[in-house]
Amino acid sequence: MKDQLYDVVIIGAGVIGSAVARELSRYRLRIAVLEKELDVACGNSSRNTGVLHGGFTYRPGSLKAECTVEGNREFDQVAKELDVPFKRSGKVVVGFNDEDMRNILKFKQIGETNGVRGLEIIDKDRLYRIDASAGGEFAMYSPDSGILNPMQYTIALAENAHANGADFFFASEVTAIDNSTGRYRISAGDKCFSSRWVINCAGMNCVAISEMLGISGHQVKGFKGEYFVLDKKAGQYLNIPVYPAPNAKGGFSTHATPTIDGNVLIGPDSYLTDDPDDFAATREHMQGLIEDGAKMFKHIKRDFFIRNFAGTRWKRVDPDTGEILDFLIETRTDKPGIVNLIGIESPGLTCALPIARRVVGKIRDREQLAPKPSFNPVRRGITPFAGQPRERQQALINADPNYGEIVCRCETITKAEILSAINNPLGVVTVTGIKNRTRATMGRCQGGYCETRIAALIQETLGSKETEIRYQHAGSYLFTGKVREDDHAA
Amino acid sequence: MQHKQVIIIGGGPAGLAAALELYHNGVTDILILEREKHLGGILRQCIHDGFGLLRFKESLSGPEYAQRFIDEIDRLHIPYLTDVTVIDITADKKVLAVSKQGLLEFQAEALALTMGCRERTRGAISIPGTRPAGIYTAGVAQSYINLANTMPGKNVVILGSGDIGLIMARRLTLEGAQVKAVFELQPYPSGLPRNIAQCLNDYDIPLFLSHTVIDIKGRSRLEGVTVAAVDENFAPIPGTEKDYPCDTLILSVGLIPENELSLQAGVELDQRTKGALVDDSYQTSRPGIFVAGNVLQVHDLVDFVSAEAEKMALGIVAYLHSDSSQSTHLTIRGDASITHTVPQRVSGKKDFILSLRPSRPAQNCAVQICQNERVIATQTFRKVLPAEMIQIPVAANLLAEAGDLEVRIAC
Numbered sequence: 001m002k003d004q005l006y007d008v009v010i011i012g013a014g015v016i017g018s019a020v021a022r023e024l025s026r027y028r029l030r031i032a033v034l035e036k037e038l039d040v041a042c043g044n045s046s047r048n049t050g051v052l053h054g055g056f057t058y059r060p061g062s063l064k065a066e067c068t069v070e071g072n073r074e075f076d077q078v079a080k081e082l083d084v085p086f087k088r089s090g091k092v093v094v095g096f097n098d099e100d101m102r103n104i105l106k107f108k109q110i111g112e113t114n115g116v117r118g119l120e121i122i123d124k125d126r127l128y129r130i131d132a133s134a135g136g137e138f139a140m141y142s143p144d145s146g147i148l149n150p151m152q153y154t155i156a157l158a159e160n161a162h163a164n165g166a167d168f169f170f171a172s173e174v175t176a177i178d179n180s181t182g183r184y185r186i187s188a189g190d191k192c193f194s195s196r197w198v199i200n201c202a203g204m205n206c207v208a209i210s211e212m213l214g215i216s217g218h219q220v221k222g223f224k225g226e227y228f229v230l231d232k233k234a235g236q237y238l239n240i241p242v243y244p245a246p247n248a249k250g251g252f253s254t255h256a257t258p259t260i261d262g263n264v265l266i267g268p269d270s271y272l273t274d275d276p277d278d279f280a281a282t283r284e285h286m287q288g289l290i291e292d293g294a295k296m297f298k299h300i301k302r303d304f305f306i307r308n309f310a311g312t313r314w315k316r317v318d319p320d321t322g323e324i325l326d327f328l329i330e331t332r333t334d335k336p337g338i339v340n341l342i343g344i345e346s347p348g349l350t351c352a353l354p355i356a357r358r359v360v361g362k363i364r365d366r367e368q369l370a371p372k373p374s375f376n377p378v379r380r381g382i383t384p385f386a387g388q389p390r391e392r393q394q395a396l397i398n399a400d401p402n403y404g405e406i407v408c409r410c411e412t413i414t415k416a417e418i419l420s421a422i423n424n425p426l427g428v429v430t431v432t433g434i435k436n437r438t439r440a441t442m443g444r445c446q447g448g449y450c451e452t453r454i455a456a457l458i459q460e461t462l463g464s465k466e467t468e469i470r471y472q473h474a475g476s477y478l479f480t481g482k483v484r485e486d487d488h489a490a
Numbered sequence: 491m492q493h494k495q496v497i498i499i500g501g502g503p504a505g506l507a508a509a510l511e512l513y514h515n516g517v518t519d520i521l522i523l524e525r526e527k528h529l530g531g532i533l534r535q536c537i538h539d540g541f542g543l544l545r546f547k548e549s550l551s552g553p554e555y556a557q558r559f560i561d562e563i564d565r566l567h568i569p570y571l572t573d574v575t576v577i578d579i580t581a582d583k584k585v586l587a588v589s590k591q592g593l594l595e596f597q598a599e600a601l602a603l604t605m606g607c608r609e610r611t612r613g614a615i616s617i618p619g620t621r622p623a624g625i626y627t628a629g630v631a632q633s634y635i636n637l638a639n640t641m642p643g644k645n646v647v648i649l650g651s652g653d654i655g656l657i658m659a660r661r662l663t664l665e666g667a668q669v670k671a672v673f674e675l676q677p678y679p680s681g682l683p684r685n686i687a688q689c690l691n692d693y694d695i696p697l698f699l700s701h702t703v704i705d706i707k708g709r710s711r712l713e714g715v716t717v718a719a720v721d722e723n724f725a726p727i728p729g730t731e732k733d734y735p736c737d738t739l740i741l742s743v744g745l746i747p748e749n750e751l752s753l754q755a756g757v758e759l760d761q762r763t764k765g766a767l768v769d770d771s772y773q774t775s776r777p778g779i780f781v782a783g784n785v786l787q788v789h790d791l792v793d794f795v796s797a798e799a800e801k802m803a804l805g806i807v808a809y810l811h812s813d814s815s816q817s818t819h820l821t822i823r824g825d826a827s828i829t830h831t832v833p834q835r836v837s838g839k840k841d842f843i844l845s846l847r848p849s850r851p852a853q854n855c856a857v858q859i860c861q862n863e864r865v866i867a868t869q870t871f872r873k874v875l876p877a878e879m880i881q882i883p884v885a886a887n888l889l890a891e892a893g894d895l896e897v898r899i900a901c
Contacts, residue, residue, distance in 0.1 A: 229613070277709060280620045283726075307613035309621070390586075390593060397592045404590035406525065406575035410750070414588075446611040452633045455640070466640045471623030475710035478623055479640040480737075483665055 003194040006032040006167075008363075009186055010199045011174050011209050013037075014045035015150065016344050017201035018157035019352035020359050025164035027360075027369040032195070033158070033166060034188045036173030038474060039428040041154035041436065043203050045349070047279065047311025049227075049257045049265055051241055052146035053347040054091065056111025056119060057250035063327040065114040067351035067358075072116075072144055078353060082156035083381040084148060085260045091145035091241040092127060094136025094296070100245035104140045107246055111142070118143040133237040134256075135295045136244075145241065147260045150349050151436035152381065157352070159425050160379035164372070168426050171474055174202075177212040184337060199339045199359060204276040204314045206342050215335060218328075218342045220314040224278060225268020226285045229307040231444050234299060235262040242296040254289055256297035261439060266293035266300065273312055281308040306444050316343025329355065331362045339363065382420040382437060386412035407457070408450040410443020418454060422461045429462060431455070432472035455479075495519035496806060497585050497598040499576050499751065502531020504604035504783025506559035507796040509568050511803035512602075517810060521596070522563075522570035523587055529563070529570060530556035531606055532629065533792065535636045538657055540684070544793035555792060579603075579755045581776050600778045600806045603752055603766075604799060607784040609654075610744040617649075619706025622713070628654035628742040635661060643738025647715050648672040649703045653681040653790070653877075655742020660689035662740075669693070670734055673701040673717055675724055678851045680744075682790060682877050703739065704731065712737050745788045755779055762830040763787045769835050770842035771805025772798070780806050787832045787845060790879050794845075801843065820861075820895055827852075827899040829876070838889045844882045848874040848899050855901040857882060862893040874899060 008024055010017045013035035021033050037043075052075050055068035079086035095104050108119050120141050122130070127139045162168060172189035177198065179185075186193040202209040207218050241257040257265045266289050286308065294300045316325040327348075330340040339362050344355065363369065385393060385403050396403040402416035421437035422429065434440060434454055441447035441454070455469055455478060466479040496512055498505045501524030509522055528534060533541070536552025543549055546558070563570065571587075574594065578586040585596040609627040626634070626642050632654060634640045644667050648655050651674040659669045672690060677700045679686055690697050698717070704726050705716035714735040718726035747765040749757070758767045758775035765786040766774040773780050782802035783795045820838045822831050824846060832845040844859065852874050859867040859882070866888045874880060889895075 228616075280706075281616075281618045283618045283704065286616055286618065305614055305616055306611070308616060308618075385588075393588075394593050397588070397590070401590040404588050404592060405573065406577070406588055409525070409575065412577055445608045446613055448609050448611065448627055448630055451630060452638060455634075456638060471710075472621075473710040476623040477711055479634070479642060480644050481641050483635050483639050483641050 001192065003185065003192045004032065006030045006193060006195040008032070008197040008199060009034060009184065009193050009195040010201055012201035012203055012205075013040040013158060013168060014043050014201065014203045015041065015154040015157065015349055015352045016203065016341060016355060017199070018154050018161060019356035020199055020201055021161035021166040022157045022164070023353065023356035023360050024363075025161045025166045026372060026375045028372050029369070031161070031166040032193055033161070033168045034172040034174055034186065034193065035168065035170050038170050038430050038470060038472070039433045039436070040158045040168070040426065041151050042472065044311045044313070044345070045154050045203070046151045046436065047309055048150055048346065048349060049241075049255070049268070050148055050150045050259055050349070051091070051257060052086070052148055053350045054111060054116045054119075054142040054145045055114045055347075056107045056116045056142065057246055058110075058114065059326070060110060060113040063329070064347065064351070067327070067354035068347050069115045070354040071350040071352070072146075074353070075146060075148075079148065081377045082153070082160055082379045084153045084156050086146060086148040087260055088144065088146040089240050089258065090130075091142045091243060092122075092130060092134055092136070092139040093142070093243045093245055094127065094134060094139040095245040096137050101138065103245050103248060107250060108140055116142065116144065131238060131240045131242065133298050134240070134242040135298060136242070147241065147258060148349075149260050153349065155437060156379050156381060160377065162425050163379060164375050170428065174209060174212065179214065197337050197339070197363060200341050201344075203344065204312060206314070206344070210340050210342060213335065213338050213340065215330070215332065215338070215340055217319065219317050219319045220343050221317045222273040222276070222312045222314050223270050224273040224310055224312040225270050226281050226289060226310045227265050227267030227308065228286070228289055228293065228305055229309070230264035230266065230300070230304040231306050232262045234264045234304040235259070237299045238264050238297060244296060254292035254296065256293055256300075261442070264297065264304070266290075266297065268311065276312070276314070278312070279310045281310055306446060313345035314343060315345050327351070327355070329358050329362065331365070336366065382417050384417060385414045407453050408438070408440035408443065410445050410449070411439045413438045413440040413450070415457070418457055419461060422458055429458060429464070430470045430472050431478070491595045491597050494521045494596055494598050495810065496600045496602060497596055498522045498602040498604060499579070499585070500524065500531065500604040500606060500785070501526075501529040501570055501572070502604060502606050502783065503533055503556065503559070503792050503795045504606070504785070504799040505531070505602065506556065506563060507799035508602045508604060508782060508803045510559060510562055510566070511800040512806060513566055513568055515804065515807045517807055520568055522568070523574045523576055523585070524570060524572045525575040527572055529560050529572065535629070535633045536657075537636050538661070541792050544791065545796060576751060579751050581756045581779075583778055600780065600809055602802060602806060603779065603781040603785055604783050605748045605751060605785045607745040607747045607788055609741070610746055612741060615743055617703055617706060620708055622706070622708035622711050624708070624712030624737050625706070625739045625741065628652065628658045628740050631658055631740050632661065635665065641665060641667070644668065645736045646670065646738040646740060647703070647717075647734050647736045648740045648742060650674060650742035650744070651679040651681045651686070651697060652742035652744065653685050655740060656681045656685040656689040658740055658742070659695050660693060663693050663695065667738070669695050670736060671696045671698060673698045673703065675700070675702045675720060676876075678876060680877055683875070702726065706739065712739055715739055745784065747785045747788065749785060752779075752781065752785070760830065760834055763832065765832070767834045768832065770833050770837055770840060771808060772802035772833070773805055773809065778809060780809075787830065790877060794879060794881065798845075820889065820893070822895040822897060825896065825898045828897060831897055836895070838886060838891060840886050842884055844884050844897065846880050846897060847878075848876055848880070851875050852899060852901050855899050857897065857899055859884060860896040860898070861890055
């Protein structure tokens, strides 16, 4: 098969790869994004708290601190351009004792050095007025922190990149990279790609890709954390993320965070893992989350639990000392044409676009980039039915009667939205893809009512066979076949 | 805004029975709102038989049972709308629904809430492990097989011995799947004895009581589950773990009344049933809003659902005629021997049927209803099971004017 020719190949379609594709699509470049899964945001980009961080726990002068503050400041504009649900909710970091106060004061000062605005220490009364559900005797209030839907943000970046000419290839796991001809020849899935530039945005697999690129010596360490997702009935009690005071190193344990969609997340805790694919929930950690979560969120109870998930922060560490290191955006003179991103973990969601701009800068250091006049930074998502004023809902139904058919009862998602998601610009056709684009199946019945309908709509719309429907990953078939073959005798 | 005397939300067995009973009692300005394309509710996917033994004295399939009511609704031209989903109701009985024709707004004099229930999910019971495809609640698997002609898997483990899980053990076996075992957390089955006999024993499917799934394995599609015995506090017993390779896990771990709309109207719920608190007319804490069927309490037999809905309909008729809510002042409480009662309060002025479930199996026992430390009604049973609902008629003339009612099972 002939190689597919590109200027830039981006490996990984998480939030970082998608942001890099979007920022590079501002220029006259042929861009391919290679993703081993069947959709964007299948790794840790969808397995986090969905918080836009302020930047008060990162070492002053670090890339983490710089990019977080930059990413935070611009996000109202970004959310508007890309049609991403976002709320500048603020955040409280609560404390119970003197040690907590010392740590809070330390990080308030670090935050101020980093340029975080509006940090203030508040007493219990003020904390209670900000959120009556929050635990704690006192707190640091960070007005600029926010909450967003990380899946929708990644999808928005990828769709905008795609609309501006970037090509996305799913089920395309990179298995070999060859540099003997001066260009990079990348084997991925059943295709081969040839490009001048390779950007390693492989997240949890960044070291493996780095080694395929011929850059060794990097090491990452996995800090896994588990979460509970709570029903929207819990969400009505919580309107601001509640974090415990950080430890002396700036690490937070289990917090309670409202999601932009109205649920509550309890988590993550933190423990080590070696396996990039280890997203299993465990009994012992679930129990810990309930106990620690109750300190942050007074209304936690079992009736509210609707789901669990886990994610892992793959932090770059010094191979000799084990010390945790900053994000790395690496170029090397002996390896031209590579931008190697190592250890991009939390706060990667906040930092995605600032990191992407720095990647563009690394390329611009080596070659002229010609702006593309046709670049359009604006992307529109699927118009939701839920939450709109009645007149608007009526207008939506008038324009498209499929807005008058509720498919997902818990989240009030209509057939029109499901069909838009099935026909999404990136060509993703998994059940999880539809879920992440619409919120269908994300409510308290977890798809009990709508999953059968979504499966039927996929079959009807795309003419798929039942055995072709995938839940999330390749091989995650929903059905083994028909119960009975169609009656041919008739 | 259209005006209707009674709007019935949900065209399943409770809604259908309520509509007919209202009609037969002279209330004809009725509208049933149903979100599916057809009336019948969950009965449509229950193609096994055993429905109607009490009511019709014959064994019908779910669709056949529903059709008896639907035929009657059609014959009497009782109005209904399908493909209409109610998204909001208010305490003053306004109803907002979504249809392909647009938003529909109604003002009702009385509301009958008959929305049924939903299944408890993996997330609700927090089963540890990975998140592959191949994990289905029993009702979803039933819908896939019976309505969509799609087979969810071949090698099956079932967690929970609820009736739908037992029915699905048989259904999957009949369609060629290998059902390895059913595991139940409790030390007794949560499904009916007849389903244990006909769906498991007849097909040599083992049932393990006091067992649960403690781990789920597989990245893409389910590859297996780990099961362990549990102690009296439901904690897994170390050393009893056993792996079962399978591609499908069916969950039949409980049903939860679907009360999202009720909450929007400010209807007060009972933490035990997860359904509304009702009086002997099946009226909720909101005057003119009535509930019956699985949205009120999870039933074992549809025959009881129909009967309860008819009682509710009579309550609505009385409400419409008297224009004042009955004063209710006797509260009903159960001790630890029962899981709940319905109703939770009564007027004391009329006969009623007390529904309850025992919290554990017992033999040679009596359900006692006491008031002011005195047993006013008692009914003896050779055996009671949590899987079986108990219904006891209580005559108003046995009740004193004041004094809450206490219910217990004495052995």
